[in-house]
Amino acid sequence: MWRFSMTDKTIKFYTDEWKALPWEKFQKNLYRLQHRIYKAAKENDVDTIKSLQTLLVGSKCAKYLAVRQVTQLNLGKRSAGVDGVSKLNPKERIQLAADLGQLNNWKHEKLRRVYIPKEDGTKRPLGIPTIKDRAMQCLIKYALEPVYEASASDGDFGFRPGHSTWDIQKYIFNNLNSSAKGYKKTIVEIDISKCFDNINHDKLISLVILPNGLKNAIRSALKAGVLTEKEKTTSGTPQGGVISPLLANITLHGVEDLQNEKVSSTKSMQRGFRYADDMVFILKQGEDPDELLVKIRQFLKERGLNINETKSQTVSATKGFNFLGWHFLVKPDNHKFVCFPSKKNHNSMKLKVKNTVKDTRYPLKDRLKMVKTIYRGWFNYHRYCDMSQVNLWSLHNWVYKYLRKSSKIPQNEIIEHVRGIFTGHNQKVNGFIASKGSRSIYDNDWLYWANRNNKRFTGPLLTTLWKQEFRCKSCNLLFSTEDIIELHHKDGDNQNNKPTNIVALHRTCHQYEPIHGEKRIRRKRVIPE
Structure with a gap:
């Protein structure tokens, strides 16, 4: 990978140039394209989807945001790939954004393999792509994720924006509490054997909706992740990749619906819940678990996967089961649900x-x-x-x-x-308000998502957000789940929280907009890390 050596003066020049880029405008333009892709996917308009995807990956906004995401925001931003590069200076970031215009001919580097110790004493292999390849994956993810989101089911919550394990926890409560007669129900817990390693590439590529050039980039990324020395294989999704969870979701999409119960010609009751490759199914009294297992095995077989029989189980809800770090149980004596x-x-x-x-x-x-x-x-x-x-x-x-x-x-x-x-930790038993898995942040209902994802805010900040309809007072953009929000005090007194004296802003707007004029004061951080 190209590297640039620079003087302090040059570093400052490119740092200022990078900071001065219109990031809020980039985010707004990217979201508009993603919403259009989502809308086209809802209408099954494949030609329009691919046309918009081509437009997105070629856009300046998406390329710069992809580079920013993998070099400055992601938790693994300092992880080096096989080229040994762990960070980029601003000039190199700008150059990388320009290079992302060559996606159709992209050749993915091999992954640097590291082995993560597991609690049972074994080690889990993890493949780490280079920064360039992570940026490429992120750019393709921007184009592909809205397509998947348009078809996501009510039982799918893993690694999806706006959703979490808490959604599944609440849905299990809804299915197993005393009013739902959870004490009569049976749980089928499924573990997939080496899911990320064994996904069939050809089947996955057939499920992906992308222009052919971008499909080739995906295939190149897949093959890069599972190479042994001088040996090519046709299986494996690189777990360390930016796009890996999305590819796994695409492969497993629909398995969580195999036990759904029809309640009308257009509606069904969700009975399966999946978080990436972990899933549980809730069966009513009298339903045969073996029939479900046959359907699951057939579904997985078509994708090159198998059930891990030693880690999967069928158990009564009154016996309890572990899932996503929790133990779920319906007490046999009083039929009370506990988690x-x-x-x-x-x-x-x-x-x-x-x-x-x-x-x-x-x-x-x-x-x-x-x-x-x-x-x-x-x-x-x-x-x-x-x-x-x-x-x-x-x-x-x-x-x-x-x-x-x-x-x-x-x-x-x-x-x-x-x-x-x-001490001092708050809890509210079963108090989470779950969203349907079929809801998506790309549905353009930003007021719903801003309200939902900002429930952690309290006091003057929450009041101000409601007053502003969760929009930044400076750029007028809706706050997203990743934004850091700050309160601006008009009179410079950060103790004066009267409604007429405060407005909520993006941190970037608070920092770069000339809001304070010449009497700029030190800002008070209102959102903890």
């Missing part, structure tokens, strides 16, 4: 906390901050669970005793530290 962290998930968190506390490479103060971050993230994921079913006190007590034994901190300060880590 709480699975034993494996809970133990994994406790082990992380204990190992962090005992890691003397870091000062104790830093270790306690890391523990608080670990616990807060874990508790937030389980915020809609019944945490009374889990023994949390034992971990509190362990941390307290360790600090008393291994540090010279006064007892009253230890108590305050432990309280700061383990």
Whole structure:
């Protein structure tokens, strides 16, 4: 990959040029194209879909946003591929955006293979593409995702914008609570054997709606991910790729609907729920699990896949089952539905906390901050669970005793530290409001999505967002799920939160627009990381 060496003056020039690009305009133009693709897909207009996809991947807005996404925003932005490049300077980003115009002739590099340890002692292979290839995948994803979103079912929630595991958690509650007579129901939990490694390429390509040139780029990416030394294969979706989860979703699309119950000529009751390659089906009393398994095996066989018989199971709801880090159970005595962290998930968190506390490479103060971050993230994921079913006190007590034994901190300060880590976390059992899997952020109902995805906001910010209909007061664009929002105080006093004194802005608008004039003041961060 080309690299540029630059003087400090040149670096500043290209940094300023990169920052000055009209990012909000780019996002608006990209979304317009994606909405048009989504609308054409809803109407099954394949010719229009492909025409718009060609327009999108050739657009300046999509190419620059793809580069920005993989080099500045994604969690794995510093992961190097086989070329060893882990980051790009602004000039290299601009050059990469220009190079993305050659997608039809793109040759995907091999992936750098790394092996991630699993809890059972084995290792999971992960393929990491180069930055150039990640940008290419991101650009194609922009064009392909709206097509898939247009046909997504009510039971599909994995790795889709605007959806989460909490949706599935709530739907399982709706199917298994006492009013739904969950105590009479049977659960079929399906695990697919090496799903990402065994997907049949030809079948996947046949399911993808893209112009032929972009299909060839997808095929090149697929083949790059599963090469052994000097040997080509025809299976495997690179798990480390930007587009991999979307390709897996396209391959498995429809399997979650195999047990749906018809309630009218146009409507059906969703009985299967899938998150990527993990899925559960809820069967009513008297329904035969073996009939469902036959249909699932046939569906998977057509795609080169098989059920992992050792990890799949059929179980009564009153026996309970683990799914997505949770344990779901209908109590046999009172038929009450409960959901709480699975034993494996809970133990994994406790082990992380204990190992962090005992890691003397870091000062104790830093270790306690890391523990608080670990616990807060874990508790937030389980915020809609019944945490009374889990023994949390034992971990509190362990941390307290360790600090008393291994540090010279006064007892009253230890108590305050432990309280700061383990208390003050909000929960609302089964309180999540789920959306249908068939809803999509590309449906142009931005007020619905802005309202739904900004429920975490409270106080003056929430009031201001409602007043502005979730639009930025500066650029008038609707806030997306990834935007960082800041409050601007007109009089410069960040303690004056009167409705007439505050407006909500994108951070970028707050930073680059001349809102403050010559009396610019330091902004108060209102949205935590």
